[in-house]
Amino acid sequence: MREICRVLVFDGDKFRETTVSDIDDIYRELDITTFDVVSRTIHGETYDIYVDDEGLLQANPRVTALDATLNPALVGNLMFARHDGAGNMQSLSDNDIKWIKRAEIRVVNMDDGKESNCIWLI
Secondary structure, three states, rough: OOEEEEEEEOOOOOOOEEEEEEEEHHHHHHOOOOEEEEEEEEEEEEEEEEEOHHHHHOOOEEEEEEEEOOOOEEEEOOEEEEOOOOOOEEEEHHHHHHHHHOOOOOOOEOOOOEEEEEEEEE
16 A cells, blocks of 8 residues: 555544555554454445454453444454455545444443443444
């Protein structure tokens, strides 16, 4: 990836738009050392989500995306993007960003009753 791509990062508290142009940018923006890319649907559109591959191994992992299907929940910081037919990262459009942001919900932790932000993947 050498092209500058417009992406959306969700850190569990808020969204922020940023740009990335190489793999080091992904690591830096997500503050991680390994990542995986999963495809999920939000409001009928499919997006690539870059997620910490070791997120569940962290102490007290924080769920940041829930899925209405049998896909596992995602934890930690998330980066949303598109891809072309060859798997190369592509920028999000204004409409993509609007739809992804609309998927944010408030959830309550059943253990301690604390509320947090989460993305609902439907």
